[in-house]
Structures are given as C-alpha cells and as structure tokens.
Amino acid sequence: xxxxxxxxxxxxxxxxxxxxxxxxxxxxxxxxxxxxxxxxxxxxxxxxxxxxxxxxxxxxxxxxxxxxxxxxxxxxxxxxxxxxxxxxxxxxxxxxxxxxxxxxxxxxxxxxxxxxxxxxxxxxxxxxxxxxxxxxxxxxxxxxxxxxxxxxxxxxxxxxxxxxxxxxxxxxxxxxxxxxxxxxxxxxxxxxxxxxxxxxxxxxxxxxxxxxxxxxxxxxx
Amino acid sequence: xxxxxxxxxxxxxxxxxxxxxxxxxxxxxxxxxxxxxxxxxxxxxxxxxxxxxxxxxxxxxxxxxxxxxxxxxxxxxxxxxxxxxxxxxxxxxxxxxxxxxxxxxxxxxxxxxxxxxxxxxxxxxxxxxxxxxxxxxxxxxxxxxxxxxxxxxxxxxxxxxxxxxxxxxxxxxxxxxxxxxxxxxxxxxxxxxxxxxxxxxxxxxxxxxxxxxxxxxxxxxxxxxxxxxxxxxxxxxxxxxxxxxxxxxxxxxxxxxxxxx
Amino acid sequence: xxxxxxxxxxxxxxxxxxxxxxxxxxxxxxxxxxxxxxxxxxxxxxxxxxxxxxxxxxxxxxxxxxxxxxxxxxxxxxxxxxxxxxxxxxxxxxxxxxxxxxxxxxxxxxxxxxxxxxxxxxxxxxxxxxxxxxxxxxxxxxxxxxxxxxxxxxxxxxxxxxxxxxxxxxxxxxxxxxxxxxxxxxxxxxxxxxxxxxxxxxxxxxxxxxxxxxx
Numbered sequence: 001x002x003x004x005x006x007x008x009x010x011x012x013x014x015x016x017x018x019x020x021x022x023x024x025x026x027x028x029x030x031x032x033x034x035x036x037x038x039x040x041x042x043x044x045x046x047x048x049x050x051x052x053x054x055x056x057x058x059x060x061x062x063x064x065x066x067x068x069x070x071x072x073x074x075x076x077x078x079x080x081x082x083x084x085x086x087x088x089x090x091x092x093x094x095x096x097x098x099x100x101x102x103x104x105x106x107x108x109x110x111x112x113x114x115x116x117x118x119x120x121x122x123x124x125x126x127x128x129x130x131x132x133x134x135x136x137x138x139x140x141x142x143x144x145x146x147x148x149x150x151x152x153x154x155x156x157x158x159x160x161x162x163x164x165x166x167x168x169x170x171x172x173x174x175x176x177x178x179x180x181x182x183x184x185x186x187x188x189x190x191x192x193x194x195x196x197x198x199x200x201x202x203x204x205x206x207x208x209x210x211x212x213x214x215x216x217x218x219x220x221x
Numbered sequence: 222x223x224x225x226x227x228x229x230x231x232x233x234x235x236x237x238x239x240x241x242x243x244x245x246x247x248x249x250x251x252x253x254x255x256x257x258x259x260x261x262x263x264x265x266x267x268x269x270x271x272x273x274x275x276x277x278x279x280x281x282x283x284x285x286x287x288x289x290x291x292x293x294x295x296x297x298x299x300x301x302x303x304x305x306x307x308x309x310x311x312x313x314x315x316x317x318x319x320x321x322x323x324x325x326x327x328x329x330x331x332x333x334x335x336x337x338x339x340x341x342x343x344x345x346x347x348x349x350x351x352x353x354x355x356x357x358x359x360x361x362x363x364x365x366x367x368x369x370x371x372x373x374x375x376x377x378x379x380x381x382x383x384x385x386x387x388x389x390x391x392x393x394x395x396x397x398x399x400x401x402x403x404x405x406x407x408x409x410x411x412x413x414x415x416x417x418x419x420x421x422x423x424x425x426x427x428x429x430x431x432x433x434x435x436x437x438x439x440x441x442x443x444x445x446x447x448x449x450x451x452x453x454x455x456x457x458x459x460x461x462x463x464x465x466x467x468x469x470x471x472x473x474x475x476x477x478x479x480x481x482x
Numbered sequence: 483x484x485x486x487x488x489x490x491x492x493x494x495x496x497x498x499x500x501x502x503x504x505x506x507x508x509x510x511x512x513x514x515x516x517x518x519x520x521x522x523x524x525x526x527x528x529x530x531x532x533x534x535x536x537x538x539x540x541x542x543x544x545x546x547x548x549x550x551x552x553x554x555x556x557x558x559x560x561x562x563x564x565x566x567x568x569x570x571x572x573x574x575x576x577x578x579x580x581x582x583x584x585x586x587x588x589x590x591x592x593x594x595x596x597x598x599x600x601x602x603x604x605x606x607x608x609x610x611x612x613x614x615x616x617x618x619x620x621x622x623x624x625x626x627x628x629x630x631x632x633x634x635x636x637x638x639x640x641x642x643x644x645x646x647x648x649x650x651x652x653x654x655x656x657x658x659x660x661x662x663x664x665x666x667x668x669x670x671x672x673x674x675x676x677x678x679x680x681x682x683x684x685x686x687x688x689x690x691x692x693x694x695x696x697x
C-alpha cells in the first residue's frame with residue numbers, strides 16, 4: 001500500500017462538505033414535514049374512505065415503495081418537465097420527490113397507528129358526546145402520535161441518508177460535496193473517510209436525540 | 222452403608238447469587254433412588270433456582286451438585302473446570318426437566334417433540350424412537366393426539382407431552398418445576414395424575430410445587446425452603462407437625478389451611 | 483413508440499444485468515449475514531462487538547456513498563475492482579447488515595425457554611440451533627428477508643452511476659438517443675415495480691403459510 005493519507009486538501013475545501021451536510025439536513029427536514037402532511041391526510045382519508053379511494057392510495061404507496069428512489073428523482077426532475085410546462089430547480093424538484101417518497105412510507109405508518117387506537121377509547125369518546133372530528137383530534141391523533149413516534153424517527157434517519165441521491169441531479173448536498181472534492185483534488189480516500197464519518201456522526205446524533213425525545217414524550221404521559 | 226447409600230442426587234453447600242442478591246445461601250440436600258421429594262416455600266425462596274442449578278440451566282459457582290457421584294457442571298479434579306458443551310449435554314441428558322411454561326417445540330408435533338432427544342441424543346433409529354415416543358404419549362393419555370402440534374393442544378395436554386418428552390429419555394431423575402402453575406384449575410388434575418403414576422412406578426423425582434395437598438400425598442419427603450435456605454424437611458406428616466415450632470413454616474402453611482383444608 | 487420498440491432488446495440486456503447484480507447481492511449477503519447474525523447473537527463478546535460495529539456503521543452510511551467508497555476507495559488501497567464488482571460488493575455490504583438484523587430479530591423472538599428445553603433433553607449447542615432455534619427462526623426471518631430483496635433490486639439502480647449498463651442506465655442511454663424521457667422512465671418504473679411487487683406478494687404469501695404455527 002503506497003497511498004499516503006493527506007487531509008490538508010480536504011480541510012481546505014471542508015466548507016463544501018459542511019454546507020453540503022447542512023443542506024442534506026434541510027432537505028430531510030423539509031421532506032419529513034411535507035411527507036408527514038401527505039401521509040397523515042391520506043391515512044385519515046384511507047381509514048374513512050370507500051374502496052376506490054383506498055385502491056388509489058394503495059397504488060400510490062405501492063408504486064413509490066417498489067421503484068428505485070433514483071428513478072423517481074429522474075422522473076420528477078427530467079421527466080415531468082417534458083410533459084408539463086412547468087420549471088423548477090433541482091433542489092425544489094428533489095424536495096418534492098423525497099416528500100412524495102416519505103409520504104408513501106408514512107401513510108402506512110399513520111394508518112396502522114390509527115388502527116391501533118383501542119376501540120374502547122373511541123367508544124369512550126362517543127359516550128361523552130364528542131363529534132367525529134373531536135374524536136379524531138382529541139382521541140385518535142394523540143394516541144396515534146405516541147404509537148408512531150419511533151417509526152417517524154426511523155423514517156427521518158432514512159430520509160437523511162436518502163438525501164445523498166440528490167447528488168445525481170447536482171443538488172449540492174453532502175455527497176455532492178464529496179464528489180466535487182474527489183474530482184478536483186483526487187484525495188479520494190480521505191474525502192470518503194471524512195464524508196462517511198460525517199454521515200455516521202450526524203445520523204447517530206439524530207437517532208440518540210430523537211430516542212431521548214421519545215422517552216421524554218412517553219414519560220410525560 | 223458405603224457405596225449403595227450414596228444419594229442419587231447430592232447437593233452440598235450450594236450457593237448462587239444473581240448480581241449482589243444471594244438467592245441460595247448454602248443448600249444441603251439428598252435425593253435417593255426411587256424417592257419423590259417436593260420442595261415448597263414462599264415465592265422468592267430460591268426453590269426454582271435450586272432446581273435449575275441441578276440441570277445447570279443456572280450456573281452455580283460455589284458448592285457442589287452430584288448426580289450418581291458426578292459433579293453436574295464441572296469436571297472432576299481440583300481446579301473446577303467447567304464442563305465442555307458436549308460433556309454438559311451428556312450430563313443434562315441424565316436428568317429430565319419439565320417446565321412451568323411447558324416449553325414444547327412449537328414447530329414439532331407431539332410425537333416429534335418426544336422423539337427429538339431420542340434421535341439426536343440417544344442416537345436411536347427413527348423407527349425405534351417413534352415407537353418409544355408413542356409408548357410414552359399413550360402412557361400420559363395422549364395416544365390419540367400424537368400428530369398434533371402444541372398449538373392444537375390444551376395446556377394440560379401440552380404439559381403431559383412435556384412430561385413424556387422428559388421421561389422418554391429414561392433420566393435418572395426427573396425435575397418438575399411448578400408444572401401446574403400455568404394451568405387452568407380444571408386441567409391440574411390430569412397432569413398430577415400422570416406424576417402420581419410415575420411416582421408409583423418408582424421414578425426418582427424432585428419437584429417444586431405449590432400444590433401442598435399433592436406434595437403431601439405423593440412425596441416421600443418434603444423440603445421447606447425459606448430465604449435461600451432449607452428451613453425444615455422430613456416426611457410429610459413429620460414436616461406438618463414441625464409447623465408448631467417453625468414460625469415461617471407455620472405462616473406459609475396457614476395460607477393453605479385456610480383456603481384448601 | 484417506435485423508438486421504444488427499437489430499444490427493447492437493449493433494455494432487456496440492462497434488465498438482465500439488474501437481475502444478475504441483484505441475485506449475486508442476495509446470495510452473498512444471505513451467506514455473510516447468516517454467519518455474522520448468528521455470531522452477533524451467540525458469538526463471544528469481542529466478536530459480538532465487531533459485528534455490532536460493522537452493522538451499525540454500514541446501516542448509518544447512505545448506499546450511494548457506500549458504492550462510491552468501494553469504487554473509488556479500493557483502488558488507491560491497492561485493491562483493483564471494476565465498476566460491476568464494486569457495485570456488487572457495496573450492495574452486499576449494505577444487504578448483509580440488513581440480514582444480520584433480520585437474523586438477530588428472528589432468533590431473539592424465540593422464547594428463552596426453547597433453548598432451555600433443548601438443553602434439558604441433552605442437545606448440544608449445535609443441535610439446539612439445528613433442531614430447535616433455526617426451524618423456528620426461519621418463519622420469522624423469511625417474510626422480512628424476501629421483502630427486503632426489493633432493497634437489493636432498488637439499490638442496484640444506483641450502480642448505473644458507475645457506468646454499469648443495468649436497467650436504469652440502459653433507460654438513460656435510450657433517452658439520450660431518443661429524447662423520449664417520460665415514456666421510457668415510466669416503462670422502467672413499471673419493470674422495477676413488477677419485480678419488486680411480486681417479491682412483496684411472495685413475502686406476504688410466505689407469512690400466511692407460516693401463520694399456522696402460533697406460540
């Protein structure tokens with residue numbers, strides 16, 4: 001092995017990685033927020049709707065889950081603008097894609113969360129005269145939130161890792177930053193060591209942070 | 222005296238701790254061939270731990286447990302070396318164990334549950350193993366359910382398969398760990414009847430039980446354990462008589478007097 | 483439409499590469515994951531720590547980064563590797579970490595009493611694994627594992643970025659010539675969907691088949 005590690009060039013361009021990491025986190029946060037709204041709306045709709053709506057929601061979920069993310073990214077960024085006259089930046093396009101992607105996973109999470117709310121609680125809500133909307137807001141959603149919190153955390157971590165795919169449409173997130181340094185300095189091994197460590201530290205910090213929050217949330221109840 | 226008076230199971234100064242809590246604080250006990258000994262006592266007194274040590278399901282470090290003169294978990298010699306995996310398996314095959322929660326293998330039928338040890342441990346040909354297994358399942362009254370999966374059997378039936386699985390190995394001693402505690406009251410009798418039958422046939426047994434009435438009827442000797450020690454022991458009648466002078470035993474037995482007797 | 487028909491044999495070739503990569507990854511990761519998974523549960527402490535560290539690290543790194551790490555990182559270290567095998571190795575690492583967790587989950591779902599019952603009738607450790615633990619663990623392992631094969635198929639699309647002409651890359655190349663982006667993307671999506679959805683259905687079928695054993 002006659003490769004000599006030299007991290008100087010990496011530190012010189014470290015801002016590419018740092019800003020990339022910040023953008024990765026922003027992409028993940030935006031996507032989980034929009035995805036959670038999509039997921040929640042569709043889940044509530046699903047449990048109360050008829051067969052046709054359920055079939056359509058299921059089709060969306062199954063499509064997203066069974067197609068590679070990179071292809072979804074291409075479809076939204078390169079494909080859709082060829083059929084509709086509508087322009088958007090790569091970053092916006094990616095947030096849209098990842099939100100739809102997150103939404104599909106979260107529909108399932110929220111749906112099973114809603115269905116896991118014990119019958120007795122809903123009946124109790126009826127018994128004290130709550131309207132269906134009140135029951136949803138005050139009985140089903142709070143219980144569901146508690147049940148689904150761990151799954152939400154996991155989804156967020158996955159999304160954070162999935163943001164690396166944004167590099168394929170030149171969104172300057174962390175992986176893109178790594179590639180940029182790779183092509184411009186050829187310090188290949190060093191840049192991927194640093195990038196990998198950044199992903200690991202960030203990912204596990206988020207994980208431990210969210211687990212801590214979950215514990216507090218549980219303890220308060 | 223001499224060799225033939227050596228107990229089949231001999232326990233000497235056995236101590237066992239879980240972390241800082243000492244559960245067994247020096248147990249001495251002997252079970253002779255053909256004897257049925259019941260261990261009773263309040264929960265937390267260490268009786269189940271004692272039984273599990275005999276099968277080395279709990280690893281004891283201090284004291285000794287010998288079956289037919291052989292130390293259970295450790296090789297003979299001065300430096301007390303833990304037995305290897307194969308050696309330990311061979312020792313365990315000498316004792317049969319029936320569990321509180323049955324622990325039948327859920328992916329195997331009743332007859333396959335009984336056959337497994339015969340084929341893998343006793344190296345019997347399949348056909349012979351099957352005949353032995355069927356014989357024992359008939360003995361416990363399950364001749365008609367040999368091909369049922371555990372999930373298709375009632376609790377009492379499952380526990381009878383558990384007993385058949387243990388005795389089919391022809392163990393030197395049978396260990397019964399609260400075998401009726403997980404059963405609905407109406408299923409207890411069918412299991413106890415099987416145990417009684419085995420006792421009459423001369424099977425050596427050490428059982429931990431909450432069924433005081435059964436212990437009194439079926440055992441040669443009862444051991445009362447309290448706080449990790451043997452607090453009293455003797456033939457059933459004698460033990461019950463000791464209650465007057467043993468406060469803890471009296472307190473323990475009084476619960477059963479009010480409810481059952 | 484003509485362009486698509488014309489491109490079909492080319493796409494079929496890419497499709498077969500995708501299947502081939504996925505199959506290699508599935509087989510290699512199954513073998514590695516089973517061994518490491520058993521080591522994680524039953525191995526000596528130091529080995530458990532090493533497997534735990536391996537699995538946690540791999541699962542914390544994006545697959546795309548893993549692919550780049552192997553492809554760009556191995557040659558400077560003196561290990562020459564072409565893009566195809568770099569993809570296979572990276573995806574195998576990723577899948578193996580998954581398999582390790584499936585194995586751990588499957589084994590730890592078996593009640594402790596099962597191991598004890600096996601001990602009590604005198605089975606050795608290997609016999610207990612063979613006759614008691616594995617037969618029960620299989621039915622918990624199979625459904626998530628089959629379902630997880632889709633991750634190998636989906637992940638394999640990323641090796642198009644190394645220039646491997648798999649299904650994804652062949653679609654890109656046809657689009658490069660015909661400029662008919664949307665129909666080809668949708669065709670590609672449909673093919674991936676067909677493979678993965680049938681895997682999901684298989685997984686559900688297997689789950690139901692094993693449902694007869696309840697404990």
